[in-house]
Amino acid sequence: MAEVKAVVEEVQERTPEELDWTKCDAICAQYAGAKGATIPVLQKVQDAYGYLYKELVERVGENLNISSHTLYGVITFYAQFYTKPRGKYVIRVCRGTACHVKGSGRISEVVFEEFGIRNGETDPDKIFTLEEVSCIGACGMAPVIMVNDKTHGNLTPEESRKIFKDYASGKMDE
């Protein structure tokens, strides 16, 4: 028999904005009484709050009369829902065959060197989230990455480092 599982409840201080349910309640109210509303509500709530944390999921559950456990089942089924904080910029590094051959692994390494995050992780300042994806369908530009909706191709590790630094310093927002 394995040992007793220690329950470590993730204690995370939530900001007042994260616990302000105005937006959440308004979104749920839009779908009041509608059947099959769970997924659109979760999508909109995630857009409004960034990601789906425990208190938020519980609040949605209370509004929709569904337990948070059932909702969590839905959330973890779909890749589009996130239960961990996301960075301002989501870096999608293509790890398809062409990009792999052209050294996209090195770009992931650059992200780790600069921000200390691996695949699926977000840095403490919530600037970057790294996602390694299978193929973004731009093999001609290999190795290619996407930062939010913007595509950067034909990169060397050093070029990618500069791009990330530009994002970090806010230059790319202009």
Added chain:
Amino acid sequence: MVTLKIDGIQVEVPKDYTILQAAEKAGVHIPVLCHDARLNPFGACRVCLIEAVGNPRLMTACTTPVAPDMDILTNTEKLQRIRKTVIELLLVNHPLECPVCDKGGECTLQDLTYEVGLTKVRFEATPADTPVDHTNPFIERDIDRCVLCGRCVRICDEVVNIQAISFINRGMETMIGTAFDQPWNCEFCGQCISVCPVGSLNNRVYLFKNRPWNLEKTDSICGLCGCGCYIELETEGNELYRMGEVPDKGANHGNLCAKGRFGFEFVNSVKRETSAKIKAAGEAADADFEQAVVTVAEKVKSIKAQHGADSVAVLVSPRLTNEEAFLANKLAKDVIGTAGMYAVEPHSSFPDATYADIETSDAVAVLNLDVTEANPILGLAVRAAARKNEAALYVFYPSETALKRLVTKQFTGNPDEVYASMTRLVEGQGEEASVLEVLKKAEKPVAVYNPYNQADLWFVSELKKQIPGLKVAAARAKANSQGVLDMGALDAAKLKEGIQNKTIKALICLGENPSVRTGWADLSLDSLELLAVTDPFMSETAKKATVYIPVATYAEKDGSFTNLEGRVQSVNKALCKGLKTDAEVIAALAEKLGKALPSCSCEIRELIRKEVSLYKDVDFDGGLVKYADAVTGEFAKPAKAAAGEGKYFLYPSSLRLHSGSYTRWSPDLAKVYGEAKLEISPADAEELGLEDGSSVSVSAAGITKTFKVHVEKHMTKGCVALPEDYADTAEIFGKGRYHKVSLGKKG
């Protein structure tokens, strides 16, 4: 109706049947794993695959509806091969820890492996070795053994409607779990354990205590609340090990609650008394049974000679069987010569709606009752109506209840507001008028109420008058609350009066514990010259007894209980702890008083048939007694519910995992809820600077008591609740059910 052939056997079945149901009717066995008759078809395990002649695709018998002229084959060579592979694949990730698994011997997967003749698994997988989860007090969870049949998730959703667990993640990573990996926190009904086909969810109360093949099973009826659930007492020797569910028998469809499933331990309790006690000069000393009975008989004789027969009273507990209650009445009437026995049970309510009526109802009103807590299986019927039948559901209760997810509308507020709301319902005013309309228009309207609130009967009788088709269900608290009334118990209010004005000098108290009963605790029993008490435990009343005789619990006797539907069901003796039953005590006492009474339940049953007209033709194995009226008497429109001057409204909440005073002797239930706690809303708690576990003094009706606090987010602001049937709360509720109290932080 549809006619089809299954393995060459022709059957005719209704057109909404599945192939599996048709096969059952044809007497053809199709192996299943994820199927449960109480749940919607799911088709996850693929064990029940069958062939339909002319269709190249294999179909799952549990999900495919029948069609005319189908020709189904269930056991071809191809199917045998496929089933074997399906089981083989399940065994790749299922650790073969069968020798140390508590499910061994009653594991569906083990049985299926044997059935398909699988001897070797050709594939290997790295064991996951996930730690076993012990965070739930009753349910041990080993997710590595899980085969993802989903029965636990589905029963928790479809039947219990708590949705405490779900499928988490997808694909290879799927597991059964909770949101954000929190500990399992639920009503602890253990329904998930009962449907788990493997050793993934285990009963911690039974864990590693015995092996299933050693256990002898005795069909009986649960002796705790008034629901009357059909159970199997699983025993070895004279030890009770487990409560088994019987899905195809009884009105509860095999469903049980936390107290029913885990609260049986008091039967085995080492704290049970084994010897009678006689008190002399304030000191109780051990005595043998004979001595105790003689002492009671002598006292009764002398008191009767001195003060007349009416100075002796017999009080029976609603936990006695019908047979025992009948005998107690004979003792009171024929042997002692009084008007009859008494019971602390409301006399104006009678069974009306059955579970089936509630389950198929299209409009249900729950009046001033936390039904899922008080009578969980009655609660399941209400849930089934709302969930499966999509009935309109209205709940009137001071706080939010577990029915919240299913309600059409809930009316919460302090007890006075709830009474005002129910008054508007009856009078067809305000927002509640629409509820009355729905109930009036419904085909099968049902109201569930709390008969222990005398004031509530006005609402029930008024609704009955206005809605002729309305069926009502009185949530009776104890296993035989109804039965003892049917056997002739008189209203105990007269008894209380008699004790207060000292006209009653001797009380023979059979199993009852008036010292903790709501409305009784303030009654002093000191003036009695004889207080004879029978109880399995040294109860609060037994401590005051002149003569105390320990007796058998419901697991140790034969007889019958009448549940809140008016259904009479047989209770069967499963074990013996060497103690007398109440029937034997009564018979022995009668003999000493000079009259022979039978103590064997079959003989008494014959007498009941002869002398109790309601039970003349009733079947003692599940028959319904027919009552003339659901509510009798005239009731006054209640004014304000609560008395007193305090700032907060106090009302009695349901028993929180307990059923009266017996289950407090069950260590596992007591671990979770061992003492009476004051439930308070987060807002009030903050105002008073209280948090979970801090102490608070409650002052009401001139009594101040200290309780631990339980902050409960469903509580309405301005209201607090305490459970009934606890020695600590009895004094407060001794003066009435609703109070306005003041609270003070302690320490």
